[in-house]
Amino acid sequence: MCFMAIDDLDEGSKKDKWFLDSGCSRHMTGDESKFAFLTKRKGGYVTFGDNAKGRIIGQGNIGNGTSSLIESVLLVDGLKHNLLSISQLCDKGFKVIFEASHCIIKDIQNDKTIFMGHRCDNVDAINISKYDGHDRCFSSMHDQSWLWHRRLGYANMDLISQLNKDKLVKGLSKVNFQKDNVCEACQMGKQIKNSFKNKNFISTTRPLELLHMDLFGPSRTPSLGGKSYAYDIVDDFSRYTWVLFLSQKNETFYEFLKFCNKVQNEKGFTITCIRSDHGREFENIDFEDYCNKHGINHNFSAPRTPQQNGVVERKNRTL
Template sequence: MCFMAIDDLDEGSKKDKWFLDSGCSRHMTGDESKFAFLTKRNGGYVTFRDNAKGRIIGQGNIGNDTSSLIKSVLLVDGLNHNLLSISQLCDKGFKVIFEASHCIIKDIQNTKTIFMGHRCDNVYAINISKYDGHDRCFSSMHDQSWLWHRRLGHANMDLISQLNKDELVKGLPKINFQKDKVCEACQMGKQIKNSFKNKNFISKTRPLELLHMDLSGPSRTPSLGGKSYALVIVDDFSRYTWVLFLSQKNEAFYEFSKFCNKVQNEKGFTITCIRSDHGREFENIDFEDYSNEYGVNKKFRLLELLNKMG
């Protein structure tokens, strides 16, 4: 790295400003108090313009909750200036433009101006503390996209991209939201318990002893007869499956009662037990009265019952 001609600046100015340096390979400072997070290191040197060496004693992030964050900054023993590496900015996906009186740091993806530095005594400097946390220029785009993923209740990236496109969330930055890693919280939240081991025997002794039921719908496209729901009934003994099509969910009991009369006459067996989830189409007064009148035992899926208890 090489030093710029900044020695003539007063000490107060140098303490608050960060100087853009094209000859600096990494962001670096000698002021430990500027770090919001710092990991001490023992080893490594940077070489100055006069071939003198400065010992690297730490690495971390500069900034706080109200000022912009600079990542991967080296703490160099004895360094009297705050230096920003132009090459490191470019590697992070930013464009640095120099004019006669000022310089501009832009986001390449949406050409938004993130920071503006001013030329003073032939060097370009930025006062980081004057910028708030809305535009964290030096944070990687990767980290910022996942930060918004967490802020929005772990919404998927496709949804956040659509919110961004339609400008439905105030303050949502114009960055590219891509699912480029696995969110540990989402992964844990979607985990399920191991499945029960398969049984190699039939626990029921006859047809209609236990029926499993579930209702799906509404479908996006109704059938030609105007049906949008499907009531699926499975016999536990034979695995035989019936599908009854409904126009509305409240038709579930009416169709089920017709089905019961028909199938019991056809098979010569009575229905002993029915099992379903806690859907309102099954858990209502009509099904309760039917169960009490005909002695049918109602059961719920074990997983649904555990969820209700816990």
């Protein structure tokens, strides 16, 4: 609770006074230095009592830099006073009570007095500088549904509506929670991949037309020959699998070179296409030069999408 004596309203504190105005449609000020957060904007005017117009040049939150005291305040060019809109306070769920010598702003839900102003020169004013800022004021009843969506851990709008209906969250605004747009954070954090359906047919017509390749390791238990890596090659047509054991990953190309010469002589077919992931053991200058020289098409699966190379990935899990 903040108390302000009439004696405090000297010349030095006039810039900190906020006048409660029933004829003001929005909170507004002309002092840009008061904003803890400000978004510049173009367009829009407010009309003063003498029908003069002031240009709106921004909107933001008034505060002490660590917490917001008043939210949704307009920055109006040329405005000489700080005005609090009574209608905007009431829309946010507050009750404003005027007495002969002072005014009180209360939270309707818990009947707590959050601000007390005093009458001076026939107007009611609140001195914001006297407020300690430990508790948030005028913002706990924020009417932006998507802000409450973020405050409540990106909860579903239907869930927030149910919480609001059952009055399970203190201070939750009585606003209409609708999913009228897409939350970017939810889209990034909750999106899922479409499933990769298995093919019910073989797309190749002969052996060695397409080879699936993958390398896994180092294994905790080496082979009898002291090898820690396994290089798998699966023929797409016959699903025949070759497993080559390696001591180091940099032996991959040389084992592939020996494998190509041997298997093509044995089977009487040439290798047309190979498929692998983007591992550096496959995506390097040696593989590229060899494939270009012998007319082999080297396909790569998309990053972080092992399903596209699922034929050999499934083989790895069974080894």
